[in-house]
Amino acid sequence: MLFLTGAALVSYYGVWGVSPGDVVMLSAFLTTLTNSTTTLAGLAPVITKGLESVRSVGEVLQAPELEDNEGKAPLDSLRGAVEFQGVGYVYEDAGRPAVRDFSLSVAPGETIALVGASGAGKSTVLSLVIGFIRPTSGRLLLDGTDMNTLDLRTYRRFVSVVPQESILFDGTVRENVAYGMDDADADEGTVRAALRDANALEFVDRLPHGLDTLVGEHGARLSGGQRQRLAIARALIRNPRVLILDEATSALDTQSEALVQQALARLVRGRTTFVVAHRLSTIRGADRIVVMGDGAVREIGSHEELMRRGGMYTALQGGQLA
Ligand SMILES: Nc1ncnc2c1ncn2[C@@H]1O[C@H](COP(=O)(O)OP(=O)(O)OP(=O)(O)O)[C@@H](O)[C@H]1O
Numbered sequence: 001m002l003f004l005t006g007a008a009l010v011s012y013y014g015v016w017g018v019s020p021g022d023v024v025m026l027s028a029f030l031t032t033l034t035n036s037t038t039t040l041a042g043l044a045p046v047i048t049k050g051l052e053s054v055r056s057v058g059e060v061l062q063a064p065e066l067e068d069n070e071g072k073a074p075l076d077s078l079r080g081a082v083e084f085q086g087v088g089y090v091y092e093d094a095g096r097p098a099v100r101d102f103s104l105s106v107a108p109g110e111t112i113a114l115v116g117a118s119g120a121g122k123s124t125v126l127s128l129v130i131g132f133i134r135p136t137s138g139r140l141l142l143d144g145t146d147m148n149t150l151d152l153r154t155y156r157r158f159v160s161v162v163p164q165e166s167i168l169f170d171g172t173v174r175e176n177v178a179y180g181m182d183d184a185d186a187d188e189g190t191v192r193a194a195l196r197d198a199n200a201l202e203f204v205d206r207l208p209h210g211l212d213t214l215v216g217e218h219g220a221r222l223s224g225g226q227r228q229r230l231a232i233a234r235a236l237i238r239n240p241r242v243l244i245l246d247e248a249t250s251a252l253d254t255q256s257e258a259l260v261q262q263a264l265a266r267l268v269r270g271r272t273t274f275v276v277a278h279r280l281s282t283i284r285g286a287d288r289i290v291v292m293g294d295g296a297v298r299e300i301g302s303h304e305e306l307m308r309r310g311g312m313y314t315a316l317q318g319g320q321l322a
């Protein structure tokens with residue numbers, strides 16, 4: 001269902017002039033919020049009825065839940081400093097906050113791994129960084145400026161999202177990768193460079209029509225690992241300053257796993273990254289690990305520091321992380 005929505009959005013792109021970046025964001029958001037009804041109040045009927053019933057996708061993307069950029073300052077550049085100052089978030093209809101008094105100052109280029117039990121608030125933190133939801137208390141600063149005062153559309157040009165399940169649409173490899181760019185006419189060299197960095201060029205070149213091979217509906221003609229690497233290429237081509245990663249939980253075969261991990265390592269380098277991590281290798285590679293519990297920060301530190309502390313993080317190693 002959500003995959004169809006992503007694909008349908010793509011087909012509306014030309015008609016409504018929504019940028020592909022917006023579509024990638026929205027699709028990613030839809031997949032990270034599979035259980036959500038509240039935040040997507042404006043979108044829920046769209047998802048259930050199909051997009052035919054909507055007058056314009058632009059309208060959807062500008063729904064108050066998603067956008068309120070009237071009179072806000074555009075962001076022309078971003079170093080990638082992200083600071084949470086006592087951020088709280090309460091979903092509509094929810095009795096208790098999903099995120100509470102969350103404070104964290106992230107330097108440009110730093111990788112933050114979010115770990116914690118199911119329902120701890122990890123995905124909510126990601127949605128806050130993307131700006132899909134706004135803090136209900138506290139402040140979120142981008143390069144020192146309150147996000148609420150910024151035009152988030154311009155901010156999102158600097159953001160890439162790699163969701164757990166990558167959204168590919170029934171087009172060519174080239175289209176699927178270039179679609180991460182706001183400038184839809186990515187030249188072949190740019191697409192190939194992104195594929196190379198994503199460890200995907202080799203398999204793409206072996207496909208019957210190379211870059212022009214149709215991937216099938218939802219990328220059905222590709223393996224899980226190949227789909228993920230295309231999603232990484234799509235994220236790379238945007239050359240983001242801020243990267244949002246929701247690491248896939250599904251198991252890949254060992255070789256695919258290694259290729260994906262290597263591509264991810266390349267993707268996060270030099271970019272401010274928030275990753276909901278399940279694999280110990282990803283977690284260990286992070287600059288700092290934030291252990292969340294019941295919406296709050298419980299522990300922060302490197303893997304070694306947290307292991308030495310012998311607290312919640314150590315307990316999580318017992319099973320919750322993987
Ligand atoms: N759209 C929503 N409406 C109401 N409550 C929500 C919504 N999305 C999440 N929640 C609640 O907010 C809390 C935090 O959820 P969140 O999805 O951020 O957790 P998580 O750490 O990502 O969990 P998981 O590991 O299962 O993905 C949970 O109690 C969850 O039930």
Ligand SMILES: [Mg+2]
Nearest residue numbers: 122123124276
């Ligand atoms: Mg989650």
